[in-house]
Amino acid sequence: MSHSIDLSRQPRRIDLDTQLHRKAGPTTHAMRPVEAASEAQTPQASPAPRYLTNNEAAAFLRLSPRTLEKQRVIGGGPRFHKFGRRVMYALADLEAWASERSFETTFDPEYIDRHPGAQRDDQ
Template sequence: MDRPESKPASRYLTNEEAAAYLKLSPHTLNKKRVIGGGPKFRKLGSRVVYAIDDLETWIEARACNTTSDPRYAQAR
């Protein structure tokens, strides 16, 4: 009997864990959450969490081919 394919539940990371995953400081990730330009996040009560899938999507959206790519300047 075939098992239905189910997507595994996304793992959520705290701000500190997400910052380490992205190799950013927690302060930088906090700042991006306030002013914009950071990865999607979720607010669970007083906690902020990030799905690994959202972090990966944010990383991929920042891919650049050359230093003259406009996204290169935005990624800094």
């Protein structure tokens, strides 16, 4: 009696890494074909500037959305863009605004100039 394996009854193995069987990611549509590996690795020339809503910008800066609204009125906040009635923030403007607010210590002359209440000579 032979113990050979009958291949016709064995389940067929599927290579899940092939493009045919690859699952669609959360940002791709399930019916759209998966792009080829060579196309996926081609660098883009320059990405378009990304704009965030007030709530998204506040979450990015870890501020309250109301804080950004107040700063738009009284000044001192990041640059914003108006598209009709919509207020949008460019990601580059948010990063530039945040980097302008970095200091070494509270005794940094730039910090004292920007925060007059921080001077300790009055005490």
